[in-house]
Amino acid sequence: MTSNKFFRTRSQQPLSPLLPRSWLALLCIVCFLPACALLDGSIAKNEDVALINAQLLEQQQEIIAQHEKLDNIHNAQIHHHTTTISAQAETLRSLTVLLNRSNEPRSCPTIDILNDCPQQSDPASEGRNSTDKQIIGELEFIRLMPPDGAYKARIDTGATTSSLDARDIEKFERDGENWVRFTVPAPEGKDGEIEMEEPVARFARIIQSSAEGDERRPVIKLQFELGETKRMAEFTLSDRSHLNYPVLVGRNILRDLLVVDVSKKHMTRISRDTLAAIEEREE
Structure with missing residues (x-):
């Protein structure tokens, strides 16, 4: 208890x-x-x-x-x-x-009126084809105005726009418009360089697979003479000092006017006259 x-x-x-x-x-x-x-x-x-x-x-x-x-x-x-x-x-x-x-056979009236038969010309011998386009070779001389002289040119049907060897390219403005100052080699038969100033027609965007990014190159208009063709055309300015030809002729000049025979060279009158002058100076 x-x-x-x-x-x-x-x-x-x-x-x-x-x-x-x-x-x-x-x-x-x-x-x-x-x-x-x-x-x-x-x-x-x-x-x-x-x-x-x-x-x-x-x-x-x-x-x-x-x-x-x-x-x-x-x-x-x-x-x-x-x-x-x-x-x-x-x-x-x-x-x-x-x-x-x-290759077509030439036709002519009967022998009785043979003297009245017109002489047929060979289009190829006159530097023209049957479509009335002048035939030029792979290499020609082209006259540019300015600087009013003949330059070696390579004809390139794969290039869209023609190109001119230009160095020391300097862009500037004049009266509110884009201009460019540059130097070009002297024409054939002359020494030195020529400084030029031209208005910029446009800028070309160049894409190169060997370089990074793209490049904007100035494009100018110059009067040219190639064979029997005289007119204005666009030329892209680029340094071609590492190349053999200061001018590259592209499709913007060839289109509807010229036919290229890559097996021929110097078929135009300017080329023949320029080569003759070069040979005369060398003698």
Whole structure:
């Protein structure tokens, strides 16, 4: 009886108020520590993901830029090859017509009126084909005005615009318009260089597969004489000092006027006169 009373008395005594508070503090610490660790890890992961996404976006932009650059180069090469093949096909057709006409038998009235038969001329001997286009060779002399002199020229049916050897190119404005100052080699038979100033007709965008980016070259208009053709034409200014011919004649001069026979050279009067003058000076 006494012992039961003792136990009942002990069980009815209240617990110490310090013990539950210690447990509660310990429990809070144990619970918050993993939560803090998880929060720090989540923040670090979010920063890593954002950094990776930024790097991926930058790489995607670089890849897109490279693809665009390659597409531009590829399209320019395709256009160049297409125009070259078209020009060569046109030249071949013209030469074929000329050959067929030259092989046709000549007809003439009866022998009684033979003296009244008109003499037929050979179009090829006069530097013209059957379509009344003048035939020129792969290499010719062209007269430019200014500077009013003959220059060696290579005929290129694959070039869209003709080109002139120009150095020390300097762009400037005059009366609100674009002008260009440059020097050209002296014409055939003369020494030195000639400084010229001409208004800019336009700027040509040149894409080169061997160089990065593109180049804007000034284009001017000059009067030229090639064979029996005299007119104004556009010339792109570029440094051709590393090439043998200061002038490149492109399709903008050849179109509808001239036919190129790549097996011939110096078929025009200007070329013959210039070569004769060169030979005379050498003698």
